[in-house]
Amino acid sequence: xxxxxxxxxxxxxxxxxxxxxxxxxxxxxxxxxxxxxxxxxxxxxxxxxxxxxxxxxxxxxxxxxxxxxxxxxxxxxxxxxxxxxxxxxxxxxxxxxxxxxxxxxxxxxxxxxxxxxxxxxxxxxxxxxxxxxxxxxxxxxxxxxxxxxxxxxxxxx
Numbered sequence: 001x002x003x004x005x006x007x008x009x010x011x012x013x014x015x016x017x018x019x020x021x022x023x024x025x026x027x028x029x030x031x032x033x034x035x036x037x038x039x040x041x042x043x044x045x046x047x048x049x050x051x052x053x054x055x056x057x058x059x060x061x062x063x064x065x066x067x068x069x070x071x072x073x074x075x076x077x078x079x080x081x082x083x084x085x086x087x088x089x090x091x092x093x094x095x096x097x098x099x100x101x102x103x104x105x106x107x108x109x110x111x112x113x114x115x116x117x118x119x120x121x122x123x124x125x126x127x128x129x130x131x132x133x134x135x136x137x138x139x140x141x142x143x144x145x146x147x148x149x150x151x152x153x154x155x156x157x
Contacts, residue, residue, distance in 0.1 A: 026069040028154050030122035037148045043076060043102060045145030047113045047134065055138025058114050060086060067093035074136040074149070090133050099121040100153050107132050 037045075050056050057066040066072045067090070075094050081087050094101040104110050107130035111117065116129040139146055 035086045037145060039102070039148065039152050040104065042145040042148035042152070043104065044113050046074070046136065046139060047076070047144060047147070047151055049140035049143060050136045050138060051115045053138050053140035055136060055140060056114055057135040057137055058116065058131050059088075060133060060134075063133045064089065064093065066135045066137055067097060067099060070097050070099075071137045072097075072099045072135040073139060074102070076110060076134045076136070077101060077103050078110045078130075078132045079105050080107055083132070086132060102149075102152075106130075110134060 029152050047056065047149050057063050057072070063072075067075065071084065075090060077087065077090055091100070091101065104113075108128050111129045111131035112125045114134045116131050117125040118127045
């Protein structure tokens with residue numbers, strides 16, 4: 001498809017002919033790694049799969065509702081959150097309902113992982129919005145990253 005603006009000023013879509021369709025090479029989603037996956041990479045992959053499945057709650061209000069209703073499987077909290085009451089509330093709800101809590105270093109990083117950003121043509125994140133708390137309500141499909149996260153919590157106890 002090509003988009004062109006004619007004399008009207010509005011974009012119009014021109015469909016490609018049968019032989020004009022460009023071929024796109026298939027890309028691997030995750031590069032093959034020789035060693036075991038670290039916990040932050042695993043959390044990033046789990047959040048990505050949950051985002052695809054629409055199983056994320058982002059922000060304090062959504063997260064508090066999901067935690068209170070016991071819909072959450074995992075809670076991710078940013079360590080650089082400056083609001084003490086915010087972190088106390090999330091930690092207390094996780095402890096009360098026995099929900100797994102993990103901390104990540106940056107709220108901007110967590111916002112990018114939770115899909116609170118725009119992607120440019122190269123796939124790089126632009127206009128990233130910081131997010132201090134994300135709750136996973138639905139993991140989506142089972143993956144190696146999910147097993148790494150669950151093993152992390154089993155070994156932690």
